[in-house]
Structures are given as C-alpha cells and as structure tokens.
Amino acid sequence: MSVASKAATLAGDEAAAGRLKILVICYEFPPVGGGGGRVAARVAQGLARKGHEVRFLTSQVAGLPREETLDGVTIRRAAAGRRRPDRCTVPEMAAYVLLQWWPAIAEARRFRPDVIHVHFAVPSGPIAWLASRLTGTPYVVTAHLGDVPGGVPEQTDRLFKLVKPFTTLIWRRAAATTAVASHVGQLAEAAYAVRPDVILNGIDMSTDLVRAPAQDGAPLRLIWCGRIQEQKNLGAGLEALAAIRDLDWTLDIIGDGPLRGDAQERCRRLRLDHLVRFHHWMTAKEVETEMAAADVLYLPSLSEGLSLVTVEALRVGLAFVASRIPGVMDVVVEGENGLLCDPSSPAEFAAAVARLVENRLLLARFQANSAGRRLQFDEQTMVAGYERVLRMASKAGR
The missing domain is CATH 3.40.50.2000 (Glycogen Phosphorylase B;)
Structure with a gap:
C-alpha cells in the first residue's frame, strides 16, 4: 500500500x-x-x-x-x-x-x-x-x-x-x-x-445576497416576520405606525399566529390597510426574497432569544428599528446598524421610523454596517x- x-x-x-x-x-x-x-x-x-x-x-x-x-x-x-x-x-x-x-x-x-x-x-x-x-x-x-x-x-x-x-x-x-x-x-x-x-x-453566510436597491422616491419598505402572538408586540408596533401614516412607508407582515386576526382588525381600525400587507407563512427562500426587497426590519417585540429573523436580516443588509431588549441587542448596535426603542413606547418607534423615512443617508449607513456584522453569526x-x-x-x- x-x-x-x-x-x-x-x-x-x-x-x-x-x-x-x-x-x-x-x-x-x-x-x-x-x-x-x-x-x-x-x-x-x-x-x-x-x-x-x-x-x-x-x-x-x-x-x-x-x-x-x-x-x-x-x-x-x-x-x-x-x-x-x-x-x-x-x-x-x-x-x-x-x-x-x-x-x-x-x-x-x-x-x-x-x-x-x-x-x-x-x-x-x-x-x-x-x-x-x-x-x-x-x-x-x-x-x-x-x-x-x-x-x-x-x-x-x-x-x-x-x-x-x-x-x-x-x-x-x-x-x-x-x-x-x-x-x-x-x-x-x-x-x-x-x-x-x-x-x-x-445562518449560512457563505453566499452574498444582493438587496434590491431602493428607487428614488420609493417609500421606506419595512418588513416584520414571525409568529403573531403577544410576545411579538405587533399591535403596539401598528399603533406606532398609525401616528405617522402620512409619511412615505409600507410594511409587509409575514407569518401567522393566534393574534393575526386582531392585527388585521387593528390595521383596519387605524386606517393602515393601504400601507400594510399581510402574508401567510412562507418558505425560507421566499422570506429571503421578501427581505432582499425591504429596507428595514421592524421588530417591536417584548422579548426575544437570539432572534433568527434579525440574523437573516443582517445577511441581506437591512437596517433595524427594534426593541431595546436582550437578544436583539446581540445583533443590533444602537446608532450603528439601527435604532433601538422602548417596547412599551409606540412614540419611540414612530419617531425612529420617521427618522429613517426622512434621512436616507443614515438608512444607507445602517444597511452597510449590518452587512459588515453578518459574519459574526x-x-x-x-x-x-x-x-x-x-x-x-x-x-x-x-
């Protein structure tokens, strides 16, 4: 031999x-x-x-x-x-x-x-x-x-x-x-x-995903993804957005759960129907595609472990408007790749989204910094x- x-x-x-x-x-x-x-x-x-x-x-x-x-x-x-x-x-x-x-x-x-x-x-x-x-x-x-x-x-x-x-x-x-x-x-x-x-x-970070570039004059594209339940605090997140419904943004909600009907009814009551789109559960590839078309991950949760959604958002280089809670703060650095808010304060979330609607240079900086952090996960x-x-x-x- x-x-x-x-x-x-x-x-x-x-x-x-x-x-x-x-x-x-x-x-x-x-x-x-x-x-x-x-x-x-x-x-x-x-x-x-x-x-x-x-x-x-x-x-x-x-x-x-x-x-x-x-x-x-x-x-x-x-x-x-x-x-x-x-x-x-x-x-x-x-x-x-x-x-x-x-x-x-x-x-x-x-x-x-x-x-x-x-x-x-x-x-x-x-x-x-x-x-x-x-x-x-x-x-x-x-x-x-x-x-x-x-x-x-x-x-x-x-x-x-x-x-x-x-x-x-x-x-x-x-x-x-x-x-x-x-x-x-x-x-x-x-x-x-x-x-x-x-x-x-x-998650697999071995391939680069190209996020669709925002078109001039396009609305700020927010995305939320998860199980629609009390922990995720989506109702308060929608209340926050209602305060800035006259600004130029949209929100895609991906997922199902016990409070889906409540969230849809809240959107109708808050007159957000034309700004918020609901989607049922998607495959991982479909979620990836939707994230690549978005600008910001919107995450008003009351608590998180280490949210896989936040890691997936890093992979495509999204900015964040998210709760100032453990788990999220492992991924999002305040002022570096996103804005963190008190989950009990819809006003803070409204102000954070408004800031990114009005400051696209800050948005672009957050997105670039997210892409730079992805290999840590x-x-x-x-x-x-x-x-x-x-x-x-x-x-x-x-």
Whole structure:
C-alpha cells in the first residue's frame, strides 16, 4: 500500500471514529413552528454535513410525511396532538409529552445514538430525560427563551409555577446544557443553578445576497416576520405606525399566529390597510426574497432569544428599528446598524421610523454596517459549537 493510500485509510478511520450518532428531539421542525425549530433544523443539517448520522424526532401535523430525509437528516414525525403548524397551546404541549415519549424511547433503542440533543426544555425536555433514563443515553438541553422561567413571562409564568420542580430535574440530569443567547443562559442559571454554554444562532453566510436597491422616491419598505402572538408586540408596533401614516412607508407582515386576526382588525381600525400587507407563512427562500426587497426590519417585540429573523436580516443588509431588549441587542448596535426603542413606547418607534423615512443617508449607513456584522453569526461557527458540546456529552455515556 502506498504512503498516500495509508494516509487516506488512516484519515478515513479517524473520521469514522469521530462520527457521532445523534438523536434530535424537538417539538417543531419547519414548516412547523417558528425560529427555534428553524435553528434546530439548521444545527441538525450542519452536523449531518460534517459526517455525523442524525435523526430528528418531531411532531406530526396534517399534510406532512411521516418520514423523509432532508439535507442528510432523517426526519421522523410522530403523533403529537398538534392541530396547526403556526401555534402550540399548553394543552397541545401536554399532549405532545404524553404521545411522544414512546416513539422517542423506541427510536433511541433502535438507533442507539451516542447522544440525544433536545431543543426546548419545555415541552421536549421531559421526553429526552425519560429516553435517557431508560436507555442510558446522555442528553444535551438547548434553551431558546420561552422554555426558561422569566423568558416570556407574559405567556409562561403560570406554567412554570406548575412544572418547575420537574424541569429542574431535566436541567440537572443533562450531560450538558446550552443557550442561544447570553441572557437566555443567565435566566437558566438563575432558575436552575446551571451555567449553559452560549452558542449564538447562525445562518449560512457563505453566499452574498444582493438587496434590491431602493428607487428614488420609493417609500421606506419595512418588513416584520414571525409568529403573531403577544410576545411579538405587533399591535403596539401598528399603533406606532398609525401616528405617522402620512409619511412615505409600507410594511409587509409575514407569518401567522393566534393574534393575526386582531392585527388585521387593528390595521383596519387605524386606517393602515393601504400601507400594510399581510402574508401567510412562507418558505425560507421566499422570506429571503421578501427581505432582499425591504429596507428595514421592524421588530417591536417584548422579548426575544437570539432572534433568527434579525440574523437573516443582517445577511441581506437591512437596517433595524427594534426593541431595546436582550437578544436583539446581540445583533443590533444602537446608532450603528439601527435604532433601538422602548417596547412599551409606540412614540419611540414612530419617531425612529420617521427618522429613517426622512434621512436616507443614515438608512444607507445602517444597511452597510449590518452587512459588515453578518459574519459574526455564521452557521459554521454555530454548528462547530454544538458539535463540540455533543461530542463531550457523548462520553458521559461510555
């Protein structure tokens, strides 16, 4: 055997020895759910591209195949009691836990993974904990925000008063824990006395996307994208825009959710129908196209983890008018690539949008600075971080 052949064989053996079998458990996978599910999918697909064998167990929703392979990841969907892709109620989360524990255990026994990677300590955490207890497979928890006490208090405070004793067990029995933003990690540490590794959300930044240049005299094009629910504070964002309805701007709203009807009715009441366009959920490529045609990401949220939408907006070089909250401030630097506002002050949002309508040079500077920050949120860095944590955690089961 030649030296080159021996080297190739050794390299192949080393690669095989380093290959992990990873079972991902997450109650959402695109097109079901929001940004957290998209992050889980990107991580899984990135790990598969690095040569790991990845299976992804998630919720079955009408119209989706029970099993498929996407970008090297085997996706298995099991009954979960979920009726709609854009929302999951607390009773549906309870149904998910009751219905998915057996498919998870069966998959763990059949697949025999080196490690389980569970996204969302609630509701997916209990399933990973039980599968780990019955199979001896170590698991890693990744927190996204709403699954941590204090993350989205307006939605989950009452829930955590009931389930925190059990979620404490999930966190403390994990072989490793991670969080998608520093403040999410801080909330987890305060609640559970564990210190997660912080791995910032990332997307593929390997190709340059060209944002459509604004035409002279064209309105300022705002875009909002996400699940239309209380946390996103879209109603207050629309109230802000009503105060400047006579200025030259438009808003595209992409997404669905429990408050979509309320937002549409509010637009009618505020006489914004001619300025605001509603779109249903779109594919990632369609969202990318819409963002490339916009000027500003409008984000009046009450709370965010590390919003994937903000990272996607960086990729196309959008300016920001956004809430001054943790998670957003990881991406948006005040006065550098956007304007930050108090989420409880529609007047601040109105003034910020008006400023960019009237100052297109400032807008162009913000957009150029956003494009310059994008490599800080590259998907390869994110995937490498999870690979390191999962590899270390897998050794806990040996």
